[in-house]
Amino acid sequence: MGLSASMWTSVSGLLAHGNKMNVVGNNIANVSTIGFKSQRMDFNDYLYINGGSTSGPVQIGAGVATYAVLGDFSQGALESTNSVTDVAIDGEGFFKVRKPNTDQMYYTRAGDFYFNADRQLQNPEGYRLQGWKVENSTRLTFKSESINLGKDKTNESAFVGTGTPQDIVLDSWYLEPQRTTNVTFTMGLTSDGNGDRSTSDTSPMTALFDQWDATKNPPMADTSYATSSPIKVYDEGGNAHTLTVYYDQVAAKQVDANGNTIYEIEGLPAGYTVYEYCVTIPPEEDMRSYGGEGYDPVSNTWGKKPTQFYNDPEKGTNKNAGLLMTGHLIFDAAGNLVNQTAYSYGANDDPTALNQCNLPPEELSSWQSTKFSSNGLPTFCANFTGQPLANSVSEKLSDTQSQAQDYIIELDLGLRCLGNWTSSGTLLDLQGTLEPAKTVQVTVSPVTKPVYETEYQPDGAGGWQDAAGDPATPAFPLYIEDPNKRGSYIKGTDSLGNILKDSTGTAYTGPFFAQGTDKFVPNNLLGQAVKYTDAAGAEQTLTYDATTGQITDAAYKAANPKPRLFVETQVQERKINYNNDVAKYDDPMKTENASSAGASSYITQDAQANGYPSGVLSGTNIDNAGVVYGYYDNGETIPLYQIALYDFHNKQGLRREGGNLYGQTKESGEARQGVAGDNGFGVTRAYNIEGSNVDLSREFVNMITTQRGFQANSKGITTVDTMLETVIGMKR
Incomplete structure (x- = not known):
C-alpha cells in the first residue's frame, strides 16, 4: 500500500x-x-x-x-397556541394530508392547520387533513329475532367517525333538526309502600293509566301519581315538546277496612316492588289518528277518513289522547330493576298496508305489548305532525316498509330485552280473574253527635261558614235538621263505595247528610238486616224505621252510644297471576343507568333525550381523540369528523419530502391506521403544535x-x- x-x-x-x-x-x-x-x-x-x-x-x-x-x-416539545386547529400528537402517529388537486397522500407531524375559504382543514401549503366523517343522523329499527345484544358489557369503540377517511370539510354550518329517537331516565323510586296514589278494585295494575283523561285539564291530577319526570323532545321539524313519564306504585295486595282482600298479585316474589308508569305528551300535541283506510301516498288522501285522537270533528277528544305508552317496572327486594312491561296502542294489531290501526283507544284491550328497537328497548309512536301511518308501531306503507319505524321513540329506564315478551299480552289481561263471591261483614259507623244547619252552612265557594257568615271548619259529617230529607245522604261515598245523594238523586255541594236528633241508618242500607254487637259481645239485629232510617231500638240506644254496626254482604276477590297475566321481558339485561327502588325519596337521577332544533355553527373544538366538534347556536355540540392517525413499523424507511412531509416507501411498509388514544396511537392536543426535537x-x-x-x-x-x-x- x-x-x-x-x-x-x-x-x-x-x-x-x-x-x-x-x-x-x-x-x-x-x-x-x-x-x-x-x-x-x-x-x-x-x-x-x-x-x-x-x-x-x-x-x-x-x-x-x-x-x-x-x-x-x-x-418534540409541545408549544401552546391560540388556535384550536393547531393540533399536536402527544405520542406515536402521523397526520395524513392530501396534496391539492391530486390523490397523492403524505404524512406529517406538523399540525399547523386552519380552515380555508372553502371550510377545508389544511396546512399552510394547502395539503388537506384526512379524517372520518361522523354520521349524526339517527334512525331506529325494530328488533329482528336474529339480533342478540349479548349479556356482557361491550366496550365502546374509539372510532367515532365511519366510512373511508376524506378531506375534513365543515359543510355543516347549518345544522338540520334531529328528531328525538331515545328518551332515557334513571329514576330513584321508593319501596316503602307510600307511593300508591291511584288505586282500583277492578283493575289495580292499570289504575294510573285509567286516571289519564285528555278531556280534563290537567289530564293527570296531581294526586294520581307518586312522582313524574318531564323532558324536552323534538319532532322532525325541530319543534320542542314536553314528554312526561308518571310513576305510581302498585300494591301487591289490597284489603278493605274490614280486612277483606280486594285483589292480590299472585306469584310475585316476596319483597318485590311494582311501579306503573305512563308516557305522555300534552293531548293537544298528539296528532295520532285511527281507523283510516286506503291511504294514497301520492295524493295524500284516504278512502275512509281517520278519527283523530285529539279534538276529532265528530267524536271529540279521545280519553287517551296524549297517552303514548304505559307499563310496569318490577324491582326485587334489594330495589334492583329486574323486569319490565310496556304496552302501546295497537302494537300487536296487523292492519293491511296503507290502513291504520282501528282499535278503540279507550279500551284496555287496544293497548298491547309493544315492539322492541334493535337496541332491545320498548318503543312507542310519537306522531307530532300528523303522519298518516305513524300512529301505532304496527302500521306500514307496504309489507316490507314501515313508516311508523321512522317516528318511533325508545324508552330506556335501565333494562334491555335480549329476547322477546314472555307472552303477547294486553292491558285487559292485567285485570286478572274474580274469585267466587263470598259473604263478609262490612262495618257501618253510626252517627254520634248531630250538628244542625243553623250552625254551619256552605259558603257557595266550596267551603263552610258559621251562622254569622264567617269562614269556619266544622267537624264532619254535618247534618241538616230537615224532616223532608231526614235519613238521606247528600254527597260523598259511604264505606261500601256507594255514591251519596239525596232522595231525589241529586248530588249536593257539601259532604253532609240530613238527619234529626236520633241516630240513623243510612238510606243505602234501608231494608237490609243491620246488625250490631252489644256490650256482652252478643250479635243483635237492629230495629229501625225502614222509611226514615231512624233507629227505634231502645236497647241499642241504651247499650252503647258508639256500637259497631255491620251488614253482611257479598264480596269478590280479584286474583292477578304475575307469571301468566303479566307480559314481561323473557331475557332482561340490566344496564349501568338502571332505575332503582331503594331511594328514601323520589328523585330523577338522570334524564337524557337525543334530538335538537336547527342551528348555525358558532365555533369548533378538537378533543384528545381527534374528534372535531361543532358548536351551534342552538346549544348543541355535534361531532363532525374524527382525525385519522397513521404509523409505520419502519419509520426509518420513510422518505423525507421537505415541507415537513414524509412519503411512504416499500421499506417503510404500509401505514397502520387508527385514531388518537387507541391501539398505541398518541392523543391529540388542540391549541398546541409540536416543536422540533x-x-x-x-x-x-x-x-x-x-x-x-x-x-x-x-x-x-x-x-x-x-x-x-x-x-x-x-x-x-
Whole structure:
C-alpha cells in the first residue's frame, strides 16, 4: 500500500465528516421547525487492503464511509397556541394530508392547520387533513329475532367517525333538526309502600293509566301519581315538546277496612316492588289518528277518513289522547330493576298496508305489548305532525316498509330485552280473574253527635261558614235538621263505595247528610238486616224505621252510644297471576343507568333525550381523540369528523419530502391506521403544535467532534503530502 493510498484514506475521512457536518447543520437549521425530526449520521470502516507480514496475512484499512443516516422520531416539545386547529400528537402517529388537486397522500407531524375559504382543514401549503366523517343522523329499527345484544358489557369503540377517511370539510354550518329517537331516565323510586296514589278494585295494575283523561285539564291530577319526570323532545321539524313519564306504585295486595282482600298479585316474589308508569305528551300535541283506510301516498288522501285522537270533528277528544305508552317496572327486594312491561296502542294489531290501526283507544284491550328497537328497548309512536301511518308501531306503507319505524321513540329506564315478551299480552289481561263471591261483614259507623244547619252552612265557594257568615271548619259529617230529607245522604261515598245523594238523586255541594236528633241508618242500607254487637259481645239485629232510617231500638240506644254496626254482604276477590297475566321481558339485561327502588325519596337521577332544533355553527373544538366538534347556536355540540392517525413499523424507511412531509416507501411498509388514544396511537392536543426535537447542546458537541475529525483527516493529507515531497527529493 503506497503513500497515495494513505492520502485517499484521509480524503474519505474528509468527505465523511463533511457529510456529517451537513446533517448536523441541517438539524441546527431546523431547530425551530415544527414537527421536525432530527437525524444522525453513523460511519463505518469502508475498505481493507490485503497484505502480508511475518506473522501471516494482514488487512490494512483504507478509509471511512457513511454507514447510515437515521431519523430520531422521539417526541418534540409541545408549544401552546391560540388556535384550536393547531393540533399536536402527544405520542406515536402521523397526520395524513392530501396534496391539492391530486390523490397523492403524505404524512406529517406538523399540525399547523386552519380552515380555508372553502371550510377545508389544511396546512399552510394547502395539503388537506384526512379524517372520518361522523354520521349524526339517527334512525331506529325494530328488533329482528336474529339480533342478540349479548349479556356482557361491550366496550365502546374509539372510532367515532365511519366510512373511508376524506378531506375534513365543515359543510355543516347549518345544522338540520334531529328528531328525538331515545328518551332515557334513571329514576330513584321508593319501596316503602307510600307511593300508591291511584288505586282500583277492578283493575289495580292499570289504575294510573285509567286516571289519564285528555278531556280534563290537567289530564293527570296531581294526586294520581307518586312522582313524574318531564323532558324536552323534538319532532322532525325541530319543534320542542314536553314528554312526561308518571310513576305510581302498585300494591301487591289490597284489603278493605274490614280486612277483606280486594285483589292480590299472585306469584310475585316476596319483597318485590311494582311501579306503573305512563308516557305522555300534552293531548293537544298528539296528532295520532285511527281507523283510516286506503291511504294514497301520492295524493295524500284516504278512502275512509281517520278519527283523530285529539279534538276529532265528530267524536271529540279521545280519553287517551296524549297517552303514548304505559307499563310496569318490577324491582326485587334489594330495589334492583329486574323486569319490565310496556304496552302501546295497537302494537300487536296487523292492519293491511296503507290502513291504520282501528282499535278503540279507550279500551284496555287496544293497548298491547309493544315492539322492541334493535337496541332491545320498548318503543312507542310519537306522531307530532300528523303522519298518516305513524300512529301505532304496527302500521306500514307496504309489507316490507314501515313508516311508523321512522317516528318511533325508545324508552330506556335501565333494562334491555335480549329476547322477546314472555307472552303477547294486553292491558285487559292485567285485570286478572274474580274469585267466587263470598259473604263478609262490612262495618257501618253510626252517627254520634248531630250538628244542625243553623250552625254551619256552605259558603257557595266550596267551603263552610258559621251562622254569622264567617269562614269556619266544622267537624264532619254535618247534618241538616230537615224532616223532608231526614235519613238521606247528600254527597260523598259511604264505606261500601256507594255514591251519596239525596232522595231525589241529586248530588249536593257539601259532604253532609240530613238527619234529626236520633241516630240513623243510612238510606243505602234501608231494608237490609243491620246488625250490631252489644256490650256482652252478643250479635243483635237492629230495629229501625225502614222509611226514615231512624233507629227505634231502645236497647241499642241504651247499650252503647258508639256500637259497631255491620251488614253482611257479598264480596269478590280479584286474583292477578304475575307469571301468566303479566307480559314481561323473557331475557332482561340490566344496564349501568338502571332505575332503582331503594331511594328514601323520589328523585330523577338522570334524564337524557337525543334530538335538537336547527342551528348555525358558532365555533369548533378538537378533543384528545381527534374528534372535531361543532358548536351551534342552538346549544348543541355535534361531532363532525374524527382525525385519522397513521404509523409505520419502519419509520426509518420513510422518505423525507421537505415541507415537513414524509412519503411512504416499500421499506417503510404500509401505514397502520387508527385514531388518537387507541391501539398505541398518541392523543391529540388542540391549541398546541409540536416543536422540533433537535437538542442543540448535543448538536454543538457533534459539530465540534465532526470539526476535529475533519481537521485530523486534513492533517493526514498534509502529512502524506510532506512525505511524498521527501520521496521526490530523494530522487533528485
